Amino acid sequence: MRLKDKVVLITGAAGAIGIAAVKRFSEEGAKVMLADVNLESLQPLVAQLGADRAACVAVDVTQPDQVENMVRACTDAFGGIDVFVANAGIEGKIGEIIDSDVANLDKVLAVNVRGVWLGLHYVIPVMKNGGGGSIIITSSGAGVKGAANMVPYNTSKHAVIGMMRCAALECTQYNIRVNTVNPGPIESRMMRSIAEGFAPGGGDDFNQKITAQTPMGRYGQPVEIANMMVFLGSDESSYCTGSVYMVDGGNAT
Amino acid sequence: MTFDFSGKVVLVTGAAAGLGFACAQAFVTAGARVVITDISQAALDKAVAELQGEGGEVLGLLNDASKSADVNALLDKIVERYGRLDIAVNNAGTSSPLSDFHEVAESEFDRVLAVNLKGVWLCMQAEIRQMLKQGGGCIVNMASATSRNTYPGAAPYVTSKFAVAGLTRTVAVDYAERNIRINAICPGNVATPLVLSMVEDLSVLSAKHAMKRLGTPAEVANGVLYLASDLSSFSTGSLLEVDGGWNAI
Numbered sequence: 399m400r401l402k403d404k405v406v407l408i409t410g411a412a413g414a415i416g417i418a419a420v421k422r423f424s425e426e427g428a429k430v431m432l433a434d435v436n437l438e439s440l441q442p443l444v445a446q447l448g449a450d451r452a453a454c455v456a457v458d459v460t461q462p463d464q465v466e467n468m469v470r471a472c473t474d475a476f477g478g479i480d481v482f483v484a485n486a487g488i489e490g491k492i493g494e495i496i497d498s499d500v501a502n503l504d505k506v507l508a509v510n511v512r513g514v515w516l517g518l519h520y521v522i523p524v525m526k527n528g529g530g531g532s533i534i535i536t537s538s539g540a541g542v543k544g545a546a547n548m549v550p551y552n553t554s555k556h557a558v559i560g561m562m563r564c565a566a567l568e569c570t571q572y573n574i575r576v577n578t579v580n581p582g583p584i585e586s587r588m589m590r591s592i593a594e595g596f597a598p599g600g601g602d603d604f605n606q607k608i609t610a611q612t613p614m615g616r617y618g619q620p621v622e623i624a625n626m627m628v629f630l631g632s633d634e635s636s637y638c639t640g641s642v643y644m645v646d647g648g649n650a651t
Numbered sequence: 652m653t654f655d656f657s658g659k660v661v662l663v664t665g666a667a668a669g670l671g672f673a674c675a676q677a678f679v680t681a682g683a684r685v686v687i688t689d690i691s692q693a694a695l696d697k698a699v700a701e702l703q704g705e706g707g708e709v710l711g712l713l714n715d716a717s718k719s720a721d722v723n724a725l726l727d728k729i730v731e732r733y734g735r736l737d738i739a740v741n742n743a744g745t746s747s748p749l750s751d752f753h754e755v756a757e758s759e760f761d762r763v764l765a766v767n768l769k770g771v772w773l774c775m776q777a778e779i780r781q782m783l784k785q786g787g788g789c790i791v792n793m794a795s796a797t798s799r800n801t802y803p804g805a806a807p808y809v810t811s812k813f814a815v816a817g818l819t820r821t822v823a824v825d826y827a828e829r830n831i832r833i834n835a836i837c838p839g840n841v842a843t844p845l846v847l848s849m850v851e852d853l854s855v856l857s858a859k860h861a862m863k864r865l866g867t868p869a870e871v872a873n874g875v876l877y878l879a880s881d882l883s884s885f886s887t888g889s890l891l892e893v894d895g896g897w898n899a900i
Binding site: 629 | 653820821823824827828838839861862863866867870871873874877882883884885886887888889890891892893894895896897898899900
């Protein structure tokens with residue numbers, strides 16, 4: 399087991415990648431705090447893992463008091479935080495800049511950028527006191543490439559790479575490593591929603607286009623992202639910080 | 652042991668010392684059958700003895716990665732012995748003494764590129780031919796933190812490592828739908844014989860990294876094993892940094 403009795407806090411834990419991460423970290427021996435805006439959907443997973451190995455907390459990552467409360471819930475339950483997976487994110491509406499409203503931009507940046515910053519702001523002191531840790535931010539293939547009609551999401555995923563790099567440099571003194579994982583197209587609610595946004599009612603064509611653009615010729619599975627998160631969360635990656643880790647079937651090539 | 656490569660046939664080139672040896676050691680620990688190569692028979696014998704002492708099934712073969720006949724013969728020997736090649740780590744590499752660019756001899760450019768770039772090219776060609784026959788495989792190339800960053804006075808080396816990154820990404824796409832994953836690892840500085848041959852004062856190197864320390868061979872090997880394992884099944888054409896934050900500065 400790579401993470402026996404380590405404490406892992408995961409936001410966006412009710413999403414496809416979040417659920418896979420919860421399961422993989424748990425399999426590697428970690429105690430996991432699941433956080434999501436949708437608390438009810440977390441409870442069955444917590445019940446399955448057992449109250450001594452998992453707990454959940456509701457959080458809107460855009461709200462400082464709620465993020466602070468989430469961090470406290472984790473330290474109260476498990477005594478600290480060794481790994482923080484800042485995974486909560488939304489895709490926003492698909493559309494050209496000229497047809498989009500600024501409220502959509504604000505909403506996406508609030509969750510995907512401000513939310514990550516707040517997580518770092520409240521988690522880093524806990525890790526510092528605990529002697530170190532590993533922070534993994536979910537960026538995206540959209541964090542390194544452009545895509546028409548996806549400005550808010552792409553902007554947000556580029557932004558967290560910059561945030562990660564700066565945080566990594568600030569945090570080496572505290573023995574905290576900070577990296578991003580950048581998933582390519584993954585079988586998930588979010589990808590289905592993006593497909594629907596591009597091609598209402600015609601998701602199959604969109605899926606074929608995405609598959610054709612991906613050298614491996616397929617969507618990734620959430621567990622394939624979670625495996626990278628486990629690697630970055632474990633001591634196996636002890637010399638890895640400040641970097642971008644693509645898991646994208648070759649998409650960014 | 653956190654990785655399991657039981658029964659897998661693994662080739663690590665340039666594995667008598669440094670990062671290659673650490674990779675071979677990690678694969679041995681994880682249960683693989685490991686073929687190591689080097690250009691020095693004496694160094695190879697010593698490495699094989701050490702790895703066998705750790706209980707590994709290890710075969711050492713003298714090989715110059717920059718010579719196509721040598722590389723093709725190497726693959727023939729591996730297939731003759733084990734019938735297949737599951738994983739290849741193209742690690743063999745060399746460097747030049749640090750020097751002003753305008754004074755680098757043409758022969759130095761040729762020598763460094765022959766091993767670091769043409770060697771990876773030739774090895775990948777031979778490996779992929781075999782992997783296509785057997786239905787798949789996994790390749791990890793030894794790139795460098797200087798596949799994206801610069802280092803003063805190291806033009807031949809840095810050029811070769813930028814090239815390895817481009818080669819890795821390009822070839823990865825070509826075989827992505829044929830069950831061959833190809834990625835590269837980008838280590839920061841580790842106190843290996845190669846690094847020591849370029850830079851004497853290691854404190855200069857430590858300062859390049861956000862962590863203000865050099866990496867260990869085992870830390871680089873961990874990244875190689877991750878890329879060689881099924882944990883990275885959706886990763887191809889990617890560069891995995893193990894560089895203590897050099898890349899973020």
